[in-house]
Amino acid sequence: MIKIRIPATTANMGPGFDSFGMALKFYNEIWIEEIKQGIQVIQEGKPSEIPLEDNLIYTSLVKILNKYGYDYHGFKIEVKECNIPISRGLGSSAACIVAGITAANALMGNVLSTDDIIREAVEIEGHPDNIVPAVIGGMVVSLMDEDKVIYSKVNIPNDxxxxxxxxxxxxxxxxxxxxxxxxxxxxxxxxxxxxxxxxxxxxxxxxxxxxxxxxxxxxxxxxxxxxxxxxxxxxxxxxxxxxxxxxxxxxxxxxxxxxxxxxxxxxxxxxxxxxxxxxxxxxxxxxxxxxxxxxx
Known part of the structure; x- marks a missing residue:
């Protein structure tokens, strides 16, 4: 079983439209287990009401596994903690995408680098401002140079x-x-x-x-x-x-x-x-x- 913790992120941060982002100590925790057959999605102890095709954890997971030729039969996806609310501007979709790709990478034996994970996640999300800090933490300035994600960390004052x-x-x-x-x-x-x-x-x-x-x-x-x-x-x-x-x-x-x-x-x-x-x-x-x- 793969247990993943993903931080919430705040983006834009005033003038940094679609380019500034920061990870926060406010987390989702997701457990993903490969099983013999079928797909089970559990949301804090109950079956998820989100249709499977709309579940970004699942779709991101299988997208990467299919892309890299990993043979699988089924998964149990359990959202143990869901602190990041949906559609509130705290990177909920980025957290789900990053969780799915991180799990896929672990299943494949960690064949993807950090930059690979970011690239794959941005391809799904469409922009890097939430994705990059969700992956690497801290405050980050991110931009797209054609199809390449360029990013740099910013120091955060201790106070x-x-x-x-x-x-x-x-x-x-x-x-x-x-x-x-x-x-x-x-x-x-x-x-x-x-x-x-x-x-x-x-x-x-x-x-x-x-x-x-x-x-x-x-x-x-x-x-x-x-x-x-x-x-x-x-x-x-x-x-x-x-x-x-x-x-x-x-x-x-x-x-x-x-x-x-x-x-x-x-x-x-x-x-x-x-x-x-x-x-x-x-x-x-x-x-x-x-x-x-x-x-x-």
């Missing part, structure tokens, strides 16, 4: 924490992309290029005081924020309680606030603030995961 706010409503990536304009002005592009560059440098240098200005964005957040109930109000509350920066996680609906670990009162104050809103918000104060996907 930085991520306050994750997950609402009880979903926001599909398709819907979030639909509201984006087809073109951007030179001014907006220059604005984002400068912020993205500053964000990476501020992280590498531990310059927490530069995070607010460097996480500003004109490419996606202004268009998506109205899709997330009370988002502007929540960002205002986070600023009032001393957060370093705020942004939409992925395409939403999860919101993130970057917090200095020495801001001891932030979590309690912000949780109280969220509890007064109409929707229910699940909150977690997390560190970055620096290991990525691991076989337990």
């Amino acid at each position: 930085l924490r991520m306050f994750v706010m997950i609402p009880n409503f979903k926001l599909s990536t398709e819907e979030a992309r639909h509201v984006l304009p087809p073109n951007y002005s030179n001014g907006d592009c220059i604005f984002n290029i400068s912020r993205a560059a500053m964000f990476v440098n501020a992280m590498n240098n531990g310059e927490l005081d530069k995070l607010r200005v460097s996480t500003q964005d004109r490419i996606h957040q202004n268009y998506r924020i109205n899709l997330i109930s009370d988002a502007e109000k929540i960002f205002e509350g986070a600023r009032e309680y001393g957060s370093l920066a705020e942004f939409i996680s992925g395409s939403g609906s999860t919101l993130m606030a970057l917090v200095d670990k020495n801001n001891k009162g932030f979590e309690k104050k912000m949780t109280s603030f969220l509890n007064k809103l109409q929707d229910k918000w699940e909150v977690h104060l997390l560190e970055a995961d620096v290991e990525g996907t691991t076989i337990l």
Whole structure:
């Protein structure tokens, strides 16, 4: 039996549209066992209600096994822990894809390199921003050069924490992309290029005081924020309680606030603030995961 732990990921992170991502200490745990025949998918003790053809763990697993000529007869896939919610901007699809490919690689005797796993996963997912940190951990800048994935890790200041706010409503990536304009002005592009560059440098240098200005964005957040109930109000509350920066996680609906670990009162104050809103918000104060996907 192969036991895999995969971290949640936050992507975009303000100005890094489709290129910045970070793994978080918030995990799914998936066990995969080869059996003599049939397919069994168990979700936290119960048969999964997701159709097999829509189960990204299974489809990614068999895609890789078929591609590399591995002969199999059946599998038992058990999702032991499912902390990463679906359609909330925390990399749930990336986690499933990476789990399936990691299991396939283990079954085949670890014939795939880390770069191979990333390449195969990005081919399925379509973009690297969640995939790469899910595989290798940490904060990563990723890009596509034709069909090759190029990535580089960014240092994460030791004092930085991520306050994750997950609402009880979903926001599909398709819907979030639909509201984006087809073109951007030179001014907006220059604005984002400068912020993205500053964000990476501020992280590498531990310059927490530069995070607010460097996480500003004109490419996606202004268009998506109205899709997330009370988002502007929540960002205002986070600023009032001393957060370093705020942004939409992925395409939403999860919101993130970057917090200095020495801001001891932030979590309690912000949780109280969220509890007064109409929707229910699940909150977690997390560190970055620096290991990525691991076989337990």
